[in-house]
Amino acid sequence: MAKILRNPLASELIYLLKNGPLGRRTLTEQVGASESSVRTVLEHLQTEGIVIMDKQGTHLSDMGKLAFGPLLESVREVKPIDLKDLSMGKVAASALLADLQGLSGPAWSFRDLAIREGARGAMLLEIDRSIHFLHSEDLLSDLNPIAEDNIKEAFPDWENASLIVAVTGDSFEVVEYGLWRIIGEIVLKKS
Secondary structure: OOOHOHHHHHHHHHHHHOOOOEEEHHHHHOOOHHHHHHHHHHHHHHHHOOOOOEEEEEEEHHHHHOOOHHHHHEEEEEHHHHHHHHOOEEEEEEEEEEEOOOOOOOOHHHHHHHOOOOEEEEEEEEOOEEEEOOOOOOOOEEEEEEEHHHHHHHHOOHHOEEEEEEEEEHHHHHHHHHHHHHHHHHHHHOO
């Protein structure tokens, strides 16, 4: 499981399949990767018994649902977000995560995972009645109230989560890879 979750494309595909079968073209469009990359990862996931590919499309196997339960339970929502005031890149995407108490490791180590995937930056924000930077008492509202408003607008259910991950970069593809690389690592630490 660890090796699969360290593959950002595999993590994203598993997340997208949580609600039922999807065709390869639909998955390719949603992740923004090449069809050959998606096919290669899906074939690997099928070999590992994580997904089943049939006439209905690709869907998670019972083993896949069990093995990746922490990923499927933790990731509440993933979407593009406007963080122009905070970001170094042209585009940003973020994820709302829940059920993650006591996340260990310095925030920079997670940021570096995204940067290795080509992103320009990343930030992790903890939620505890307010939004603050991971392992810090610095409130986002004190440093950048506009960014906090954008996050709250993007994630109306933010108070029921425990972490927001935001990644920025110059293309949506590298941002997505960086975001899913961080999510995969967080879920590995959780399991």
